[in-house]
Amino acid sequence: MNTLTYWFHKLGSPPTFHRIATRVEPWCLALALALGAIGLYGGFVLAPRDYQQGDAYRIIFVHVPCAWMGLFAYAFMAVNAFIALVWRIKLNEVLAMASAPVGAAFTFVTLVTGSLWGKPMWGTWWTWDARLTSELFLLFLYFGVIGLHNAIEDRRQAARAASFLALVGVVNLPIVHFSVNWWNTLHQGSTVRLFGPSKIDASMLWPLLLMALATHIWFFASVLARARAGLIELDAGKDWVRKLAQDDAS
Amino acid sequence: MTPTRKRRLIIVSLVLAAVAVAATLIALTLGENTNYLYSPSEVHAGHVPADATFRLGGVVLENSVKRASDSLRVDFIVTDRFKEMPVQYTGILPDLFREGQSIVATGKMQGDHFAATQILAKHDETYMPPEVHDAIDKAKHAQAPLAGAAPEREQ
Numbered sequence: 292m293n294t295l296t297y298w299f300h301k302l303g304s305p306p307t308f309h310r311i312a313t314r315v316e317p318w319c320l321a322l323a324l325a326l327g328a329i330g331l332y333g334g335f336v337l338a339p340r341d342y343q344q345g346d347a348y349r350i351i352f353v354h355v356p357c358a359w360m361g362l363f364a365y366a367f368m369a370v371n372a373f374i375a376l377v378w379r380i381k382l383n384e385v386l387a388m389a390s391a392p393v394g395a396a397f398t399f400v401t402l403v404t405g406s407l408w409g410k411p412m413w414g415t416w417w418t419w420d421a422r423l424t425s426e427l428f429l430l431f432l433y434f435g436v437i438g439l440h441n442a443i444e445d446r447r448q449a450a451r452a453a454s455f456l457a458l459v460g461v462v463n464l465p466i467v468h469f470s471v472n473w474w475n476t477l478h479q480g481s482t483v484r485l486f487g488p489s490k491i492d493a494s495m496l497w498p499l500l501l502m503a504l505a506t507h508i509w510f511f512a513s514v515l516a517r518a519r520a521g522l523i524e525l526d527a528g529k530d531w532v533r534k535l536a537q538d539d540a541s
Numbered sequence: 542m543t544p545t546r547k548r549r550l551i552i553v554s555l556v557l558a559a560v561a562v563a564a565t566l567i568a569l570t571l572g573e574n575t576n577y578l579y580s581p582s583e584v585h586a587g588h589v590p591a592d593a594t595f596r597l598g599g600v601v602l603e604n605s606v607k608r609a610s611d612s613l614r615v616d617f618i619v620t621d622r623f624k625e626m627p628v629q630y631t632g633i634l635p636d637l638f639r640e641g642q643s644i645v646a647t648g649k650m651q652g653d654h655f656a657a658t659q660i661l662a663k664h665d666e667t668y669m670p671p672e673v674h675d676a677i678d679k680a681k682h683a684q685a686p687l688a689g690a691a692p693e694r695e696q
């Protein structure tokens with residue numbers, strides 16, 4: 292067995308993952324908070340006003356990174372769900388289920404901030420256009436995964452059933468992303484583009500990208516914390532958990 | 542890979558492919574029906590059934606907004622730069638409403654004009670500081686002084 296597969300197998304074992312996650316998590320959390328603080332200061336204080344919207348556009352520094360994270364968390368969940376379904380690896384079941392509430396929270400923040408911005412700018416809190424509807428559907432998919440996971444008694448069966456739902460729901464991701472191109476929507480198109488020039492001034496772009504980085508790291512810190520708790524719950528009674536509890540007590 | 546895992550891999554992949562195909566078909570079928578709005582050209586071409594409530598989208602034509610002095614009534618023309626449609630509305634307009642701005646009006650046809658019950662402003666994806674916008678505007682005017690683009694109101 293070569294070194295790479297060796298590490299892959301080792302990281303997949305709950306005690307090793309738990310040990311590494313415990314060490315990495317506080318760093319992720321600190322880095323996310325620091326970057327987030329700089330990003331928010333840059334967005335709310337340093338970035339100039341917009342020529343059309345004045346200060347109201349500043350909600351973009353929360354809304355857009357959260358929207359990206361809603362999609363990213365779902366993709367992360369779906370990849371882990373796929374591995375969990377095919378290879379039945381305990382760690383991937385736990386990771387998939389750990390990312391659902393975090394992604395749901397990001398999606399919820401996206402919908403709320405968008406609504407708050409929509410009232411003064413568009414003139415309405417909510418409208419049933421393709422982007423808004425598919426984003427709401429994304430939130431309901433997250434709720435479905437969380438609900439299904441909690442509805443089944445056996446934890447591993449529950450995780451696999453919810454993984455299946457998570458995997459099927461992945462078709463919604465391109466719909467959310469491309470809805471503004473495929474249909475006439477009230478929601479504007481993408482401002483930041485991976486290919487081609489972005490439609491936002493550089494002085495406003497850097498806090499946005501910093502916020503995106505901060506939310507990604509926050510997501511991983513949050514998922515690591517939830518996965519640690521999930522693994523301990525699943526392996527309660529196993530030697531490594533018993534040892535952990537003894538070390539903690541002494 | 543063990544036979545069991547291979548079987549699971551195939552089943553899961555097939556389910557995923559089936560769902561993707563189903564979603565594509567639904568999206569294609571919805572096609573036109575999920576269009577949020579119609580343009581003045583589509584209305585003139587008769588794509589909208591008579592007496593139906595629908596959304597009209599386009600740009601507020603420059604120098605077409607007329608506000609009543611004694612009420613909240615506003616008259617203006619919505620254009621897609623090919624065809625025009627006069628719109629009548631009574632109520633409060635969103636912040637971004639102005640000449641040259643994209644808007645979405647909900648309502649129905651009343652004779653030859655569109656009676657709106659709600660006006661929403663459609664925002665574009667461009668963000669820049671006012672100074673940059675001024676510089677671009679100046680450059681545009683220097684390039685095409687006869688293009689007749691009306692100066693946009695600054696906030």
